[in-house]
Amino acid sequence: MLLKMKDVSKSFSGVQVLHDINLEVEEGEVHVLLGENGAGKSTIIKILTGAYTKDTGQIKWENEILEVAEPKDAIDAGIATIYQELNLIPELSVMENIFLGHEQKKRSKFSLLNRSAMKKRAKELMKRLGQNTDPDELVQNLGVGQQQLVEIAKALSLNAKLIIMDEPTSSLSGNEVEQLLQTVERLRKQGMTFIYISHRLEEIKRIGDRITILRDGTKVKTVDVNNTSIDEMITLMVGRTLNNKFPKIEFKKGNEGLRVERLKLTPESQEINFTAYAGEILGFSGLVGAGRTELMRGIFAADSIESGDIYIFGEKKKIRQPKDAIKEGIAFITEDRKEEGLFLDQPLYFNKTIAKLEQVKKNGLISVKGQKNIADKYVESLKIRPNNINLLARHLSGGNQQKVVIAKWLFTQAKVFIFDEPTRGIDVGAKVEVYNLINELVKSGACVIIVSSELPEILGMCDRIIVMHEGALTGDFNRDEVDQEIIMKAATGG
Ligand SMILES: Nc1ncnc2c1ncn2[C@@H]1O[C@H](COP(=O)(O)OP(=O)(O)OP(=O)(O)O)[C@@H](O)[C@H]1O
Numbered sequence: 216m217l218l219k220m221k222d223v224s225k226s227f228s229g230v231q232v233l234h235d236i237n238l239e240v241e242e243g244e245v246h247v248l249l250g251e252n253g254a255g256k257s258t259i260i261k262i263l264t265g266a267y268t269k270d271t272g273q274i275k276w277e278n279e280i281l282e283v284a285e286p287k288d289a290i291d292a293g294i295a296t297i298y299q300e301l302n303l304i305p306e307l308s309v310m311e312n313i314f315l316g317h318e319q320k321k322r323s324k325f326s327l328l329n330r331s332a333m334k335k336r337a338k339e340l341m342k343r344l345g346q347n348t349d350p351d352e353l354v355q356n357l358g359v360g361q362q363q364l365v366e367i368a369k370a371l372s373l374n375a376k377l378i379i380m381d382e383p384t385s386s387l388s389g390n391e392v393e394q395l396l397q398t399v400e401r402l403r404k405q406g407m408t409f410i411y412i413s414h415r416l417e418e419i420k421r422i423g424d425r426i427t428i429l430r431d432g433t434k435v436k437t438v439d440v441n442n443t444s445i446d447e448m449i450t451l452m453v454g455r456t457l458n459n460k461f462p463k464i465e466f467k468k469g470n471e472g473l474r475v476e477r478l479k480l481t482p483e484s485q486e487i488n489f490t491a492y493a494g495e496i497l498g499f500s501g502l503v504g505a506g507r508t509e510l511m512r513g514i515f516a517a518d519s520i521e522s523g524d525i526y527i528f529g530e531k532k533k534i535r536q537p538k539d540a541i542k543e544g545i546a547f548i549t550e551d552r553k554e555e556g557l558f559l560d561q562p563l564y565f566n567k568t569i570a571k572l573e574q575v576k577k578n579g580l581i582s583v584k585g586q587k588n589i590a591d592k593y594v595e596s597l598k599i600r601p602n603n604i605n606l607l608a609r610h611l612s613g614g615n616q617q618k619v620v621i622a623k624w625l626f627t628q629a630k631v632f633i634f635d636e637p638t639r640g641i642d643v644g645a646k647v648e649v650y651n652l653i654n655e656l657v658k659s660g661a662c663v664i665i666v667s668s669e670l671p672e673i674l675g676m677c678d679r680i681i682v683m684h685e686g687a688l689t690g691d692f693n694r695d696e697v698d699q700e701i702i703m704k705a706a707t708g709g
Pocket residue numbers: 227228232250251252253254255256257258259600601609610611612613614615640642
């Protein structure tokens with residue numbers, strides 16, 4: 216037994232979010248934490264790594280009691296964490312990042328950094344992960360997947376015995392996901408232990424050994440992955456069975472909603488033309504970096520574009536800044552909720568109504584009561600937990616923050632909805648709620664675009680699928696003429 220948490224509890228301002236958690240992690244296993252948004256997974260991790268302190272209970276590490284008062288205590292014990300937001304410094308090299316904070320000194324009285332030794336060691340560490348990365352390469356020149364591997368190398372350099380990963384694959388593309396999973400499998404074979412959090416059940420099935428399932432801050436049970444089907448995982452997690460993961464409805468394709476003509480993002484980029492219709496869900500597929508987010512940001516005027524025309528329901532519109540886009544009825548649900556989607560230090564009711572404040576204005580003043588009424592409604596329909604509209608957005612779990620971002624834009628009553636990775640970090644049950652809301656939008660005559668890296672989601676929910684590769688459109692398929700292979704082929708430019 217490497218790690219044993221016994222009866223660990225935690226409350227925030229009087230609300231208990233962890234109830235007597237017992238968790239046992241054996242050496243050399245990949246131990247998965249599974250649970251709905253807000254179940255308490257990240258909180259357990261934060262207690263283990265010293266970001267939060269537990270109220271009661273005990274942590275045993277290699278059979279000794281471990282007090283984790285601050286992050287350093289965890290690192291010294293050999294507990295490393297790979298967070299979703301990577302902690303690397305882009306302007307520094309791979310080697311410098313790996314050894315940042317624990318540089319190897321030369322044993323001279325001038326204590327110069329021993330660069331050549333560190334370089335050699337960095338190379339070895341990356342090799343251990345199956346990578347041939349140049350230690351002198353700047354981190355900013357690496358893709359997200361590679362950067363994550365540098366973080367893992369850093370953990371290895373700190374002699375970690377346990378590596379904790381909280382939703383590591385949610386911002387990776389298909390190839391990068393594969394690479395990360397292989398890295399985990401590889402290190403596990405070498406005896407490394409993992410705590411792994413993910414909402415992607417196929418991934419869990421593949422690399423997990425045991426799963427501890429949490430519901431509402433309480434442990435349901437620990438099961439062996441081999442003896443547990445994905446349906447059983449879902450049932451244990453949400454407390455009921457889930458019959459249809461993609462509640463697709465067929466609806467009549469209506470008038471053109473959004474038409475993009477000869478759009479160029481930069482002088483060098485290719486012209487982009489496409490039309491999205493009311494009554495259909497148009498999916499944008501492609502690898503990470505294919506330019507889908509950039510295209511949507513250009514349409515919304517979040518970034519300036521070089522040239523091109525945008526028509527909303529047949530009328531040409533001038534969109535110079537996001538404010539114009541909102542005025543013309545475009546809603547943009549961004550992929551990065553922390554940077555663009557939410558005011559973290561404002562309560563939920565504020566965040567939900569911010570995109571369309573006029574509607575809650577009374578005599579020119581913003582009505583808190585109006586905001587709260589609307590917030591209540593969406594907290595209900597999206598099952599945002601805890602259902603306390605006065606809570607600061609910062610204090611919500613990752614998935615619940617994402618639901619608030621969605622709610623904010625639903626409230627604008629826009630006509631064109633662009634969802635960029637709408638269900639990133641959202642649990643399987645809540646995904647269905649999001650899809651149902653998207654269905655409602657389609658039924659009400661809105662034009663809906665979904666950018667998603669999850670092929671099952673694209674194939675499960677979209678009527679038409681446009682594929683992008685290196686900034687250009689490389690495919691436009693109807694739902695009934697396409698499968699994963701065809702999309703992948705277009706996505707890799709082939
Ligand atoms: N600093 C805080 N103050 C108040 N409440 C908090 C704080 N941090 C977490 N919580 C609450 O604790 C509960 C558990 O949150 P946690 O982030 O652990 O969930 P999670 O299982 O990681 O969910 P997700 O899958 O959405 O990431 C939630 O109800 C959350 O709102």
